[in-house]
Amino acid sequence: MAIRDTGTEQLIKDTAMRIFFAEGKFNATTQDIADAAGVARTVINYYFRSKDALFKLVFKEAMDDTKRRLDEVLLSSMPFKKKVVTFIDVFFIELNKYPYKESFMISEINSQSFVMPDDRHSAALEPFFKEIKQAMDMGEVRKMLPINFVLNLFSLIAYPLLTRPLFKHMLEIPDAKFEQLMQERKKMILELLFI
Amino acid sequence: MAIRDTGTEQLIKDTAMRIFFAEGKFNATTQDIADAAGVARTVINYYFRSKDALFKLVFKEAMDDTKRRLDEVLLSSMPFKKKVVTFIDVFFIELNKYPYKESFMISEINSQSFVMPDDRHSAALEPFFKEIKQAMDMGEVRKMLPINFVLNLFSLIAYPLLTRPLFKHMLEIPDAKFEQLMQERKKMILELLFI
């Protein structure tokens, strides 16, 4: 007989993603996930064999998803500056839906058992570097190693959101204020990156 | 009788710090730490009562240590630009000794059980903001919210080191090359922050 699609497999993956990336419970157990999904814990073994296998799968799919979303922007035919603006927006939306995703990824990547999937080289990066160089030649952006432009872009967007709880406390600002600050940062980042 | 200082308590703390921050083993067990320190696992209970208590203590001491080191720079009487340069250097040295410390902190802060210690407000921050404003008025740095200047400073330094394994792979660069890139970033960051 063919495989029956009861939606359970997807439900478990979605629930795991929610728990990890939206709720920030990095050390969730299989029981936690099963409870949240409303299924018996053993279905996780049925569909994914082991906890580890589920975790690895969810991680890989999350990485691929992010990559796809960002590549789509990088490979589009927008003019350079508009592309960067869109890139920032997409990044912000992603981090709004899954505030802990980035942090989770970093933990995983930095962990011992982690092995980087082979296909991590983005095909979108190479041509984007060319565009950066062009923009530099045209005096649109400050001259530096194109790699540093990309690093700066990621850094300026992601870091404040990663360390959000720390900074919110250090600077004694409430949620709404922080949100507003982040919106202002979007503009500021552009002004910083472009001349 | 007085407490005998056998150095074991400190040894355990140092070992835990090494395992967490230098080796990146975030999920180390008490057995792992005891083995690495060359003591029986139960001494951890003897000195720290529970695993949780040890973890909390190590975390707090690490936070305090970082804070002290950075505050020292911020409160010094150097001229503004030199202060920022020194700040960047200190940050780099710290992240060189304990590459995973920042990542560990972020995980912890983002975790459920985490409660922020009360005394997190740095007395050094207030006067530093004043200095930033002055530098802006003097046209030394780009005009923006002083808070954004600080966020940018942290972001540009820390993020690439946090995501090091990811970027190293994505960009296919070996260790030495990455190290060199980070050194170049120091200069680039200054050029970006100062006019």
Added chain:
DNA sequence: TATTTGTCTGACTAAAATGTCAAACAAATA
């Protein structure tokens, strides 16, 4: 030296989490 007392250890207990399996259940199909 004898005693006290802080330090350390190994054996045991307890708790938490993962994995296995037989059987129940339900959807497809003969």
Added chain:
DNA sequence: TATTTGTTTGACATTTTAGTCAGACAAATA
């Protein structure tokens, strides 16, 4: 409808990890 087969469940077993405790050990000191 009867049978097949994919799905789901609960009971049980295993593994992993943390905590307790009595006693061994060793440094201080009376």
